[in-house]
Amino acid sequence: MTEDQKFTVFFSTWVVLGVISFLLLFVNKNAIFKKKVFPSFLIIVGVLFGGFTAWMEGSVKAVAWMYPFIALIMFLNYKLTKFCPKCGSTNYNRMMFTSMKYCQKCGESLEETESQPVK
Ligand SMILES: [Zn+2]
Numbered sequence: 001m002t003e004d005q006k007f008t009v010f011f012s013t014w015v016v017l018g019v020i021s022f023l024l025l026f027v028n029k030n031a032i033f034k035k036k037v038f039p040s041f042l043i044i045v046g047v048l049f050g051g052f053t054a055w056m057e058g059s060v061k062a063v064a065w066m067y068p069f070i071a072l073i074m075f076l077n078y079k080l081t082k083f084c085p086k087c088g089s090t091n092y093n094r095m096m097f098t099s100m101k102y103c104q105k106c107g108e109s110l111e112e113t114e115s116q117p118v119k
Helices: 003-027 031-057 062-080
Strands: 081-083 090-092
Touching: 003 031, 031 062, 031 081, 062 081
Parallel strands: none
Antiparallel strands: 081 090
């Protein structure tokens, strides 16, 4: 497979993942479902990205240094994303070192309580 073909496969996969991610995180308003599938989705994306970089480079060794960063990005995405229990919207905390307490859309508390676990 040529470099251009490899790039086309990589790019097409990323477009498909982008559409799935948009539907899952922004169209879907079922917070319970999102909480359930989000960790698996992140793992799939991380593994695919790691796999693609190795495939395109032709060697796992050449890109292995990236893997801890990919894992860190996936972990941060997991920790910084919360789903509102009231309106179901996806809240992404861009202020990494402060905690996100309220839904950016409806103002509902995102703090975890025993009766209403957020994550
Ligand atoms: Zn909300």
